[in-house]
Amino acid sequence: MKTLRIATRKSPLALWQSEHVAARLRAAHPGLTVELVPMSTRGDQVLDRSLAAIGGKGLFLKELEVAMQRGEADCAVHSLKDVPMELEPGFALPAVLERADPADAFVSPRFGTIDALPPGAVVGTSSLRRQAQLRALRPDLQLRDLRGNVNTRLAKLDAGEYDAIVLACAGLQRLGLDARIRARLLAPVWLPAPAQGAIAIECRNDDDAVQAACAALEHAPTRICVEAERAMNRALHGSCHVPVAALARLDGSDLALDGLVGDAGNGHAVRASAQTVVDGVDAARALGVQVAERLLAQGARALIDAHL
Numbered sequence: 001m002k003t004l005r006i007a008t009r010k011s012p013l014a015l016w017q018s019e020h021v022a023a024r025l026r027a028a029h030p031g032l033t034v035e036l037v038p039m040s041t042r043g044d045q046v047l048d049r050s051l052a053a054i055g056g057k058g059l060f061l062k063e064l065e066v067a068m069q070r071g072e073a074d075c076a077v078h079s080l081k082d083v084p085m086e087l088e089p090g091f092a093l094p095a096v097l098e099r100a101d102p103a104d105a106f107v108s109p110r111f112g113t114i115d116a117l118p119p120g121a122v123v124g125t126s127s128l129r130r131q132a133q134l135r136a137l138r139p140d141l142q143l144r145d146l147r148g149n150v151n152t153r154l155a156k157l158d159a160g161e162y163d164a165i166v167l168a169c170a171g172l173q174r175l176g177l178d179a180r181i182r183a184r185l186l187a188p189v190w191l192p193a194p195a196q197g198a199i200a201i202e203c204r205n206d207d208d209a210v211q212a213a214c215a216a217l218e219h220a221p222t223r224i225c226v227e228a229e230r231a232m233n234r235a236l237h238g239s240c241h242v243p244v245a246a247l248a249r250l251d252g253s254d255l256a257l258d259g260l261v262g263d264a265g266n267g268h269a270v271r272a273s274a275q276t277v278v279d280g281v282d283a284a285r286a287l288g289v290q291v292a293e294r295l296l297a298q299g300a301r302a303l304i305d306a307h308l
């Protein structure tokens with residue numbers, strides 16, 4: 001293989017992440033030419049309906065997967081939190097890169113954090129997970145939908161449509177917008193999306209040369225954490241349609257996982273945690289299933305079903 005083509009969405013964040021992977025691949029494999037193949041996806045085009053209504057986050061992957069199947073691209077780069085728990089048959093994730101800041105960010109021109117918002121303040125987010133956690137902390141807030149890429153969301157905040165919005169720290173940092181972060185929303189009170197802050201490479205699972213080239217970017221500790229978070233979400237049949245949050249932390253071989261399932265309507269939430277010593281991804285996944293079982297024992301199923 002002399003040239004590796006990366007299919008990418010055209011949003012500034014997607015392009016940054018793909019450029020980042022391209023640069024890392026070039027550094028790991030001198031002599032390999034790495035090119036981007038920018039594409040628009042249905043998830044980017046349809047902004048007037050909720051993602052859940054038009055088919056979920058998988059929509060951002062579909063066109064990129066078709067390009068890989070047709071041989072027009074060799075791999076695709078994703079925010080792992082946007083990748084469905086079950087990959088399409090025929091695809092694999094040969095590398096998960098070292099995780100950036102997994103926390104959510106509170107962003108507001110006037111207020112320093114959630115507690116400082118005046119009664120009835122308007123907060124923009126279309127994420128059921130963020131809505132559920134906001135409702136749990138501040139039942140008085142007015143939550144309004146907010147879609148579009150990171151820059152679009154910030155422009156709507158600046159235009160005065162919202163008093164505050166919640167975004168991922170990682171996305172803001174990648175776009176050089178760290179200065180917009182007023183507060184990091186931290187565990188165990190506030191949990192991010194499963195795999196937030198981690199970038200994954202996807203390719204065809206029969207493409208051994210591409211898998212081998214991408215494997216150079218694999219970060220084993222990140223893989224352990226995101227496998228635990230995604231296994232929890234998978235065991236709950238979680239998707240972007242349900243308010244599920246998770247964060248794993250690895251300290252040596254000690255893995256701790258916090259999970260939450262909430263109700264975006266009334267802010268009710270159940271939480272569970274577990275920790276164990278891990279020697280690989282199987283043990284990490286088992287921890288994820290254990291936390292999911294603890295959440296289900298507290299009634300998570302009814303919360304999930306209420307959003308389906």
Ligand SMILES: NCc1[nH]cc(CCC(=O)O)c1CC(=O)O
Nearest residue numbers: 079082167168170171196197198
């Ligand atoms: N939902 C869109 C999305 N997918 C990944 C990120 C940020 C980067 C990451 O989490 O890796 C974002 C923006 C956001 O939630 O603010």
